[in-house]
Amino acid sequence: MYRVRWSLALLVGLVAACSAPDTAIAPSRVPLAESAGLRLWPIASIAALILEPLELRGLVAQPFDVVRSESGEQRARQILVGVGGVEVLRVESALDGSLRLIAKSGVALESGGLSESAAIARALRHLVRLGLEIPAGGPTVQSAAGRTLVIWTREARGVPVPGDGTRVVLNGAGALVGISIEESPLAALPARMTRAEAALRAAAALLPRGASVSGEPELVWALPTEAFGEASGPRTPRRLAWCVRGAMDDGAVFELQLDAGSLALLGWDGAP
Amino acid sequence: MVGAVLLAAAITLAPPSDDAVVFANRTAFAEECTGTVNTQPDRLARQARTALSALGWEVGGAVGPTFTRRSMLASAAAAVLYVHSHGDLYWDSKSRSRAGGFRTDAERCLGAPIVLPSEISAMRRGEPAASLVYISSCHNGERASRLPAAFGIAQRKVQGGSEPKSFYVGYVGIAWQGAAIRFERAFWRGLLDGASAGAAFDRALLVAYEPKYLAPEWWGGYGHLPHAPAAELPNLEGRRYV
Numbered sequence: 001m002y003r004v005r006w007s008l009a010l011l012v013g014l015v016a017a018c019s020a021p022d023t024a025i026a027p028s029r030v031p032l033a034e035s036a037g038l039r040l041w042p043i044a045s046i047a048a049l050i051l052e053p054l055e056l057r058g059l060v061a062q063p064f065d066v067v068r069s070e071s072g073e074q075r076a077r078q079i080l081v082g083v084g085g086v087e088v089l090r091v092e093s094a095l096d097g098s099l100r101l102i103a104k105s106g107v108a109l110e111s112g113g114l115s116e117s118a119a120i121a122r123a124l125r126h127l128v129r130l131g132l133e134i135p136a137g138g139p140t141v142q143s144a145a146g147r148t149l150v151i152w153t154r155e156a157r158g159v160p161v162p163g164d165g166t167r168v169v170l171n172g173a174g175a176l177v178g179i180s181i182e183e184s185p186l187a188a189l190p191a192r193m194t195r196a197e198a199a200l201r202a203a204a205a206l207l208p209r210g211a212s213v214s215g216e217p218e219l220v221w222a223l224p225t226e227a228f229g230e231a232s233g234p235r236t237p238r239r240l241a242w243c244v245r246g247a248m249d250d251g252a253v254f255e256l257q258l259d260a261g262s263l264a265l266l267g268w269d270g271a272p
Numbered sequence: 273m274v275g276a277v278l279l280a281a282a283i284t285l286a287p288p289s290d291d292a293v294v295f296a297n298r299t300a301f302a303e304e305c306t307g308t309v310n311t312q313p314d315r316l317a318r319q320a321r322t323a324l325s326a327l328g329w330e331v332g333g334a335v336g337p338t339f340t341r342r343s344m345l346a347s348a349a350a351a352v353l354y355v356h357s358h359g360d361l362y363w364d365s366k367s368r369s370r371a372g373g374f375r376t377d378a379e380r381c382l383g384a385p386i387v388l389p390s391e392i393s394a395m396r397r398g399e400p401a402a403s404l405v406y407i408s409s410c411h412n413g414e415r416a417s418r419l420p421a422a423f424g425i426a427q428r429k430v431q432g433g434s435e436p437k438s439f440y441v442g443y444v445g446i447a448w449q450g451a452a453i454r455f456e457r458a459f460w461r462g463l464l465d466g467a468s469a470g471a472a473f474d475r476a477l478l479v480a481y482e483p484k485y486l487a488p489e490w491w492g493g494y495g496h497l498p499h500a501p502a503a504e505l506p507n508l509e510g511r512r513y514v
Contacts, residue, residue, distance in 0.1 A: 005293045017354045021500060022292070070454065070457060070458050070461070070479045071479075071480050087466070088465075092410065101478065101480060102324070103474070103475055104473075105466075105467070105468075105471050106494075106495075107429075107474065108431065109429055109431045109494065140483075140484075142483040142484070142487070142489055143487075144477060144483065144487055144489070145473065145477075145488060145490050146429060147428075147474070147477055149281065149477060149483055151483060162482045163454070163480035163481060163482050167478060167480075169477050169478055177474055177477070177478075177480045178474070178477075180476075180478040180479070180480070185477045188507045194386045206303075206307050206308060207307045208305065208306060209305040211306075225450075235446075248305075248306065249382070250383075252300075252358065253446065254306065255448070256308070262444065265308065267450070268306070268308040268309070268310055268449040269312075269448050269449055269485075270310065270312075270360065270448070270449050271307065271410055271447060271449070271450075272297070272300075272302055272356065272357055272358045272408070272410055272447065272449060272450050
């Protein structure tokens with residue numbers, strides 16, 4: 001069933017791609033950025049593709065600046081403001097020019113829901129319209145507070161990189177709220193891999209009395225968290241890790257991430 | 273008699289409604305209780321305190337063992353409230369139904385006292401709706417929670433027209449701390465960037481948190497700017513967004 005939905009969505013996406021105007025954005029001139037050695041996609045071109053003609057009236061581009069993103073990456077930020085200095089559109093690019101974020105402001109809250117296949121089709125259409133790469137694999141679709149999130153999680157060597165990948169956020173009518181593209185640095189693979197059973201034993205030894213692990217450990221690319229003596233920040237390379245889940249004796253769930261080579265504890269997460 | 277004295281003390285300790293309070297449960301997530309070092313409650317509280325302070329609020333509250341039922345209820349009338357702790361739908365004997373709520377720290381791994389919506393409502397009687405309430409716990413973004421109503425915030429989303437001057441954020445289902453740190457950091461950053469609460473929430477949906485670990489929800493006015501009444505808006509060089 002899912003495969004049928006995904007195929008349908010891909011078909012709709014391809015149709016959208018064929019019918020999209022021939023205005024896919026390519027990196028081009030942003031004079032100030034160019035003088036700083038950066039080659040950015042001009043925000044005005046992006047605005048022309050994703051805003052309605054009436055919304056474009058009176059918009060002014062602010063001088064670009066360089067900021068650090070939530071994920072710690074240095075980015076060139078461009079902002080379009082409208083009447084009264086109200087921000088309308090924000091675009092962030094990596095310093096090599098790759099697009100990282102498009103965020104529209106004040107997108108209407110529309111009631112009604114998108115089906116999973118309709119959401120995927122809309123997301124593909126927005127990506128194609130902007131000339132962005134269609135990520136590999138099937139996306140997951142989630143709802144949050146009246147918005148729909150279509151997410152292609154990045155995989156490296158067949159292992160998921162949680163939080164990385166392409167995310168398209170839509171309103172209830174399928175209009176674009178934003179697109180983000182994340183790509184964290186990854187560490188080299190460990191010289192020797194441990195087995196899942198060894199990870200389970202190592203995790204069990206770390207737990208307090210009454211807590212227990214459950215299910216099979218899964219491999220993920222995990223960000224070492226600062227509590228464990230790592231020189232950790234958002235741009236610290238992610239390491240291949242065994243993710244072991246379990247529950248405390250009051251039922252609260254937890255997750256341990258153990259280095260896939262050394263079984264050293266890389267991170268802990270819990271659910272309050 | 274003791275109860276009356278404690279209640280009087282609590283009312284005396286209650287901050288004026290222009291204040292913000294940040295509470296976080298540290299003990300239940302500490303090494304003694306979980307077996308591993310966990311600094312996440314402190315990080316979440318620090319993010320909230322820093323942002324609220326920059327928005328012009330006088331920030332009080334408690335992180336760790338001083339986050340008790342008494343200290344929390346004494347601050348329930350604050351205009352802005354942030355809580356990070358265990359949350360669930362608990363049995364409320366006063367309303368004879370299940371309602372949202374959260375545990376305090378009280379220096380206990382398990383079974384710390386619970387704060388319920390009916391108790392918050394009682395402490396807030398006569399107060400206007402809170403400006404911003406952020407309950408960073410499991411389940412308190414669900415309709416059944418009733419915590420928003422305790423702070424005078426209706427469970428509806430309003431954008432444009434006469435929006436309520438209040439905003440509530442909570443999480444639906446199980447909420448993981450790692451994802452909450454990323455989402456909340458982006459939300460606070462959006463507010464400091466001049467965004468309205470609804471726009472900051474939208475911006476946070478775009479950051480790299482893992483949605484299967486977090487389902488955020490909001491109610492209130494999309495365009496509400498939760499700055500302290502006396503505060504000047506951040507200098508955005510003429511720019512802000514809704």
